[in-house]
Amino acid sequence: MIVEPAASTHSGIRPFVRALGPVIGLDLGGTKLAAVVLDDAGRVLRRSWTEHQANGYEAVLDTITTAVGDCERVVGRAVAVGVAVAGLLDRDRSRVTAALNLGFADRPLRDDLAGRLGRPVTLENDANAAALAEHLLGAGAGARSLVLLTLGTGIGGGIVVDGELVRGGRGAAAELGHLPIRPGGDPCGCGGAGCLEVYVSGTALSRLAGGTRTSRHVVAAADRGDRTAVRLLADAGRCLGDGIAMLIPTLDPDVVVLGGGLAHAAAPHLLPPLRERLNATRPFPAQTPGPDVRLSTCGPESGALGAAHLAGAMRFRIPA
Ligand SMILES: [Zn+2]
Numbered sequence: 001m002i003v004e005p006a007a008s009t010h011s012g013i014r015p016f017v018r019a020l021g022p023v024i025g026l027d028l029g030g031t032k033l034a035a036v037v038l039d040d041a042g043r044v045l046r047r048s049w050t051e052h053q054a055n056g057y058e059a060v061l062d063t064i065t066t067a068v069g070d071c072e073r074v075v076g077r078a079v080a081v082g083v084a085v086a087g088l089l090d091r092d093r094s095r096v097t098a099a100l101n102l103g104f105a106d107r108p109l110r111d112d113l114a115g116r117l118g119r120p121v122t123l124e125n126d127a128n129a130a131a132l133a134e135h136l137l138g139a140g141a142g143a144r145s146l147v148l149l150t151l152g153t154g155i156g157g158g159i160v161v162d163g164e165l166v167r168g169g170r171g172a173a174a175e176l177g178h179l180p181i182r183p184g185g186d187p188c189g190c191g192g193a194g195c196l197e198v199y200v201s202g203t204a205l206s207r208l209a210g211g212t213r214t215s216r217h218v219v220a221a222a223d224r225g226d227r228t229a230v231r232l233l234a235d236a237g238r239c240l241g242d243g244i245a246m247l248i249p250t251l252d253p254d255v256v257v258l259g260g261g262l263a264h265a266a267a268p269h270l271l272p273p274l275r276e277r278l279n280a281t282r283p284f285p286a287q288t289p290g291p292d293v294r295l296s297t298c299g300p301e302s303g304a305l306g307a308a309h310l311a312g313a314m315r316f317r318i319p320a
Contacts, residue, residue, distance in 0.1 A: 045074075095109065
């Protein structure tokens with residue numbers, strides 16, 4: 001059977017090749033499930049969003065199986081399924097080490113799903129999958145070293161260097177919400193202290209605003225000119241600038257993509273102080289240009305989109 005390479009305009013990326021039928025990508029968050037179906041040329045056939053209440057491993061297996069069935073009733077049988085989950089994965093992307101928002105840990109989700117669905121399944125962390133989508137199709141197209149930060153309840157991170165996701169020695173790379181920007185600072189759920197997400201996430205903004213307002217309220221107040229809210233978001237922007245500056249000596253990112261509803265809503269308040277701080281603190285300012293900081297463009301289905309591309313690539317990838 002002939003498998004035809006898909007066109008790639010990006011240097012440094014191994015060619016993604018055409019799958020021999022539709023592929024499904026799913027992004028299972030704590031309460032929402034996004035689904036994308038791609039045809040054999042990578043075109044989006046269907047995208048959908050649903051709320052879910054899956055908690056516990058069996059419920060997650062059932063929810064994913066049902067979502068695949070829902071997609072296939074519309075588009076026919078898929079040849080492979082990619083799943084992005086909010087959680088820590090092992091290096092081989094077969095086990096979910098911890099998915100606290102989904103109520104399970106240390107389970108072989110990839111192989112259990114493949115057994116249930118009767119076809120290949122790929123597994124990836126949700127922010128990593130989103131980073132891949134932004135790299136292939138979105139704000140990071142053409143970047144050689146891409147960093148994605150998603151601002152939501154917490155902070156997710158993804159890194160793509162020379163066209164490959166950086167997964168780390170044990171699978172836990174790119175947990176950028178846990179960059180220790182304030183050593184010895186406020187405690188974090190990871191067991192560390194002073195982590196980026198302690199100061200910047202939706203949860204953090206609500207806490208820093210006194211605990212009675214959500215991050216959405218803080219952004220709305222800043223839009224109205226509320227000085228306290230404007231200051232909170234400017235502080236958050238400077239924390240992001242510090243976190244990005246920390247990455248420059250190791251990754252030298254040419255593009256940093258900010259994703260998530262909070263980043264888009266608060267961009268006018270976050271980005272100017274972020275860029276100012278980054279330019280003031282990054283290393284070698286006279287010798288090298290700093291990263292281009294941009295908002296994401298793949299939308300809320302970016303994780304599902306990346307998962308679908310991973311599924312298609314895994315199924316029919318040309319060996320390196
Ligand atoms: Zn942490």
